[in-house]
Amino acid sequence: MNETASMSTQTSDVEKLVRSEYRHGFVTDIEADTVAPGLNEDVIRLISGKKHEPQFMLDWRLRAYRHWLTMREPQWAHVRHAPIDYQAISYYSAPKSKRNAPKSLDEVDPKLLETYEKLGVPLHERARLAGVAVDAVFDSVSVATTFREKLAKAGVIFCSFSEAVKSHAQLVEQYLGSVVPYSDNFFATLNSAVFTDGSFVFVPKGVRCPMELSTYFRINAANTGQFERTLIIAEEGAHVSYLEGCTAPMRDENQLHAAVVELVALEGAQIKYSTVQNWYPGDENGVGGIYNFVTKRGDCRGNDSKISWTQVETGSAITWKYPSVLLRGDNSIGEFYSVAVANHHQQADTGTKMVHIGRNTRSTIVSKGISAGHGQNSYRGLVKVLAGAEHARNYTQCDSLLMSDRCGAHTFPYMEVKNPTAKVEHEATTSKISEDQLFYCRSRGISTEDAVNMIVSGFCKDVFKELPMEFAVEAQRLLAVTLEGTVG
Amino acid sequence: MLSIKNLHARVAGKDILKGLDLEVQAGETHAIMGPNGSGKSTLAHILAGREGYEITHGSVTYLGMELLTMAPEERAREGMFLAFQYPVEIPGVNNVYLLKAAYNAIRKHRGEEQLDAVDFLALVKAKMQLMEMDASLLSRAVNEGFSGGEKKRNEILQMLVLEPKLALLDETDSGLDIDALKVVASGINRLRSPERAVVMVTHYQRLLDYIEPDFVHVLAGGRILKSGDKSLAVELERRGYDWVLAEAAA
Numbered sequence A: 001m002n003e004t005a006s007m008s009t010q011t012s013d014v015e016k017l018v019r020s021e022y023r024h025g026f027v028t029d030i031e032a033d034t035v036a037p038g039l040n041e042d043v044i045r046l047i048s049g050k051k052h053e054p055q056f057m058l059d060w061r062l063r064a065y066r067h068w069l070t071m072r073e074p075q076w077a078h079v080r081h082a083p084i085d086y087q088a089i090s091y092y093s094a095p096k097s098k099r100n101a102p103k104s105l106d107e108v109d110p111k112l113l114e115t116y117e118k119l120g121v122p123l124h125e126r127a128r129l130a131g132v133a134v135d136a137v138f139d140s141v142s143v144a145t146t147f148r149e150k151l152a153k154a155g156v157i158f159c160s161f162s163e164a165v166k167s168h169a170q171l172v173e174q175y176l177g178s179v180v181p182y183s184d185n186f187f188a189t190l191n192s193a194v195f196t197d198g199s200f201v202f203v204p205k206g207v208r209c210p211m212e213l214s215t216y217f218r219i220n221a222a223n224t225g226q227f228e229r230t231l232i233i234a235e236e237g238a239h240v241s242y243l244e245g246c247t248a249p250m251r252d253e254n255q256l257h258a259a260v261v262e263l264v265a266l267e268g269a270q271i272k273y274s275t276v277q278n279w280y281p282g283d284e285n286g287v288g289g290i291y292n293f294v295t296k297r298g299d300c301r302g303n304d305s306k307i308s309w310t311q312v313e314t315g316s317a318i319t320w321k322y323p324s325v326l327l328r329g330d331n332s333i334g335e336f337y338s339v340a341v342a343n344h345h346q347q348a349d350t351g352t353k354m355v356h357i358g359r360n361t362r363s364t365i366v367s368k369g370i371s372a373g374h375g376q377n378s379y380r381g382l383v384k385v386l387a388g389a390e391h392a393r394n395y396t397q398c399d400s401l402l403m404s405d406r407c408g409a410h411t412f413p414y415m416e417v418k419n420p421t422a423k424v425e426h427e428a429t430t431s432k433i434s435e436d437q438l439f440y441c442r443s444r445g446i447s448t449e450d451a452v453n454m455i456v457s458g459f460c461k462d463v464f465k466e467l468p469m470e471f472a473v474e475a476q477r478l479l480a481v482t483l484e485g486t487v488g
Numbered sequence B: 001m002l003s004i005k006n007l008h009a010r011v012a013g014k015d016i017l018k019g020l021d022l023e024v025q026a027g028e029t030h031a032i033m034g035p036n037g038s039g040k041s042t043l044a045h046i047l048a049g050r051e052g053y054e055i056t057h058g059s060v061t062y063l064g065m066e067l068l069t070m071a072p073e074e075r076a077r078e079g080m081f082l083a084f085q086y087p088v089e090i091p092g093v094n095n096v097y098l099l100k101a102a103y104n105a106i107r108k109h110r111g112e113e114q115l116d117a118v119d120f121l122a123l124v125k126a127k128m129q130l131m132e133m134d135a136s137l138l139s140r141a142v143n144e145g146f147s148g149g150e151k152k153r154n155e156i157l158q159m160l161v162l163e164p165k166l167a168l169l170d171e172t173d174s175g176l177d178i179d180a181l182k183v184v185a186s187g188i189n190r191l192r193s194p195e196r197a198v199v200m201v202t203h204y205q206r207l208l209d210y211i212e213p214d215f216v217h218v219l220a221g222g223r224i225l226k227s228g229d230k231s232l233a234v235e236l237e238r239r240g241y242d243w244v245l246a247e248a249a250a
């Protein structure tokens, strides 16, 4: 099945609205401990050495690197980008000093502060996000310590990936690459060779993580760089909810981002992974945006386990990501809820894969794509039911909202069903914000901006309600700001 | 309250209004009748501020303001309301949510306090009873899957909640059965007061049995060709429009 929808309306207001500028504008000049550009085995040894990694880690990186050399960069029909020169990238950069960073918020671009204000970013977080060079901008240290104590008491390990490699080497060795093998795909393989940092979570048997792993993460989020690696393990009966990203705009010198996230859910375990991402999308002409190629995969390894992905994506020049779930355990559940916005010249190619292996496995996919400006939004989903997956069920709903006459929405749902008892359902709609709808709202006294926000929020409702409360509010604001423009 | 002088308007290169005059005072109820395609909805849309019409000549003042320079939402906040002939569906947007946003936008403009969700719901539910509407329509998406009659009732519900100074009703009676017509008419009558005015576009005398107009106008050939009292509507019902056109041509 293959559906393509493009819209055409003679709109003016809608256009103006979505052509809003990206409110951002700082470049921090950080004196860094940077390795010269280029990639070879010495660079990998250097990275591993600088991080004081155990031997197994270096060996794994080298295996990945050698495999990567045999691979070719993938090509996709609906994503176009300038060629990436992998030898021009510097693969290690440790922030050393913040001498040239702004000394206080007074030195930060007022436009950026305005965005933070609009997004409702708490005052004490703005300085950190804006890269202000004060170490303890606020009392994050004490807050973090409180969190750490609480987590430790519950037996939850939550630390940077580098720390885990050293302090919890056995767990890392056991689980790393067990969901996304180093040979998985071009970008995941590159990540496996050169990743610098990321997060590690381990929730032991029977433990429900006592807090959303967000606040903590966001306060302590270090600049983890362009090759991020995350590993989350929930043992039997454990529950954990993890929030990634931030609604505040993030700019990065590194155009290429290739992260890998692995989730492992053992019997009866539940992992909820939520992402709100707002990378710099490039200017109105698409210049300078981030290429975001991400491999995210969850493994429902045990019976009755559950993994949910929820994501709100508004940034990046190019987004390519397919959070997936391998439904191995009987009765396991996989979910994917996504809102993706493609504005200006952004290209979003997202979707999910649900692989039904165990019996009575269930998956739900809800994808909402918003296209504006010249944005191209593609949904690509694969539902695969293997022969042994008796009574597997999938429900997929894929909706597109178009906001200009030059944007596009494309839906590519693929299904491979090898078991006759499986039930797979797919629904898709394409709608547009019409001048009629806007006029109707305005004739009731509602401004165009509010009307657009109302319609967009309504469109995204099914996904927003899956986000943790405070994040849902932020996500809603983020969309409003993203799609905002000057009225009149 | 509303003064339209020599209004000329075109859409898609076609002249629709060709010198239309109309005066509406507070407290009055006007009925505009006329053949299909004569420009009644066009007039209503222009008054409410819809884009896409080229005003080539003439002026409109509303409560002393130059109406044609105002944005649609400004007009609404100044007390103008259009009940649409074809209310649009807005999937995903909750009906009561839209109405609350509208209500509070208008209050904000007037410098009044915002009503919270609980108080607002009580207000709407009371008005809904008047309109004999099922409460379930509140939690549905705006007009989505509403029957023709439900859409029209919903328009009048909005009007009753927003309490406009000038209500423009475009064929609100079309497609209603007799019971629904009575309910809608009583809703409209409820709004009538010495401070407000109602301009209703209709094809049928039967609406005027329930809402007695002070003036009846015939819009044809892009102008108000004839005006009279309610007896004109009776005559139109009996004789059609041809004689008015003939009279005007003579």
Ligand SMILES: Nc1ncnc2c1ncn2[C@@H]1O[C@H](COP(=O)(O)OP(=O)(O)O)[C@@H](O)[C@H]1O
Residues within 6 Å of the ligand: B011, B012, B014, B016, B034, B035, B036, B037, B038, B039, B040, B041, B042, B043, B052
């Ligand atoms: N957007 C438009 N493009 C082209 N013609 C239009 C448009 N809107 C209205 N018209 C034309 O203007 C005339 C008046 O339409 P309308 O105001 O809807 O009439 P009425 O409401 O009196 O039946 C009709 O001939 C109609 O086809």
Ligand SMILES: [Mg+2]
Residues within 6 Å of the ligand: B040, B041, B042, B085, B170, B171
């Ligand atoms: Mg009409």
